[in-house]
Amino acid sequence: MHLNLFIAFVVLLILIFEILKFDRMPSSLFKILSCFIICLFVSPSSISQAQKKPKNIILLIGDGMGLSEISSSLYFNEKPSNFLRFNTVGLSMTSSSKELITDSAAGATAFASGIKTYNGAVGVDENMQAVETIVEYISKKGIATGLVATSSIVHATPAAFYAHQESRRMYEEIAAELVTSDIDFFAGGGLQFFTHREDGQNLLPQLEKNNFVVHTDVLPKKISEKKQAILLAPDGMPKMSENRGNFLTNATMLAIGQLSKNKEGFFLMVEGSQIDWGGHANDADYLINELIDFDKTIGAVLDFAERNGETLVIVTADHETGGFSLSAEEGNYNKILGSFSTNGHTATMVPVFAQGPSEELFGGIYQNTNIFTLLKQLSEKK
Known part of the structure; x- marks a missing residue:
């Protein structure tokens, strides 16, 4: 017998003995017993079991974003930090399979496929064998999927959600996989890996053949019912200091608007890619500007989730970069x-924030692979 049920049984016996002392039940005891019975049948475990699973999941990854990076949104942001809106916070351990310090490829593969693998691996295990991604798994269930990044869309983090390559540097091979993947919407940079390739191919006509509408000049304000391929820079998108503007927020909301049309729900991964690049460069201004842009996007996503009522929002990082401190x-x-203490990554744990249906599952301390486990669990509809 579980401890809480045992305690409930003992308390119930005590109440019964107290009642037997009287010819009729005193009103005070009646109230106590009534409250007890209600609490017994509406226990926290019962509530947890009855918790509605989210229809939609939005995973926001601040690449290289540790606690000090997050804290900078409190001190350098003109507006209140959107991180303050979360009630559930956990910690993720980020080591890869062979190294204490992970890179983005192994870190994202842990999120996307639930395995620890070697640094540089994209969607493959230690034996370089392909592993199923969360996108591949949920697409079979009719769930729509999307990716948004301020890096190239074939960069390590977004790539881990649809590609299977032994090296993150195999950009052209990764781009070819995206063309035939289950992704319904993607936005970021990386145009050169589709159009100026060593093999001489132009993959844009193949995207169109696979029911994508391709945009290479500006982020559209309105889109059709077709899949959307948005490639607005040769490689990574411009920095915030180079007038990138509201690309991350606008592309994210465009993705949500498109994917929300799917009756089975959607999964969207959004990456604030260049927080990491500011850390590598030991450039505090670069890092903070990118972090505040990411924070703004989090706010827009939380606003949508609050209106929608069926969306779980998760915010985390693949690792920390730069040993950043305030x-x-x-x-x-x-x-x-x-x-900064280094121009590389660090082994520090990173926070996990959650808001929405089943958010309580993301509290505590756990391995980064647990993110995948929970994503898969929550995608199983009742």
Whole structure:
């Protein structure tokens, strides 16, 4: 017998003995017993079992985003940080299969396929064998899927959700896989890997043949019912400091508008890719500008989720980059200076934020592969 049921049984016996002392049940005891019975049948475990699963899941990944990066949204953002809107927070352990410190490819493969693999691997295990991605799994169930990134769309993190390559650097092979993948909407950079390839192929006509509408100049304001391929830069998108504008937020909301039309629900992965690049460059301004842009996108997604009522929002990182810290500037405790300890990745755990149906599952401390396990579990409709 579970401990909580045992305790409930003992309490119930005590109440019965107390009742037997009287010819008729006192009103006070009647109220206590009534409340007890209600609480017994509406216990936390019962509520958890009856919890409605989300129809839609939006996973936002701040590449290279550790706790100090997140904290910078409190100190350098003109508006209140959207991270403050979350009630459920967990911690993810990020090591890859062979290294204590992961890279983005192995980190994203853990999210997308639920396995630990070697650094540089995209959608393959340690033996370089393809593993099923969450996109491939849920597409069989009729769930729509999308990807948005400020990097190239064939970069490590987005690639791990649809491709299977032994090296993250195999950009042209990854692009070819995207053309025939189950993805319904994608937006980011990486046009050169579709049009200026070493094999001389132009993959844009193949995208159109596979029912994609291709956009290569500007982010459209309205889109058709067809699949959408949006490639707006040769490689990565411009930095925020280079006038990228509201691409990340607008592309994300465009994706949500398109994918929401699917009656079976949708899964959308959104990456704030260049937070990581600011960390690698040890450029605090670059990092903070990208983080605030990511924070703004989180706010727009949370607003949608609150209106929708059927959407789970998860925000996390694949790893931390730069050993970023927020320290006092020249000993002045009223001035904060962003500083770094490395130009590479670190082994620190990263936060996981969740809001929406079944958010409580994301509290605690766990391996990054647990994200996939929960995504798969929640995609199983009742």
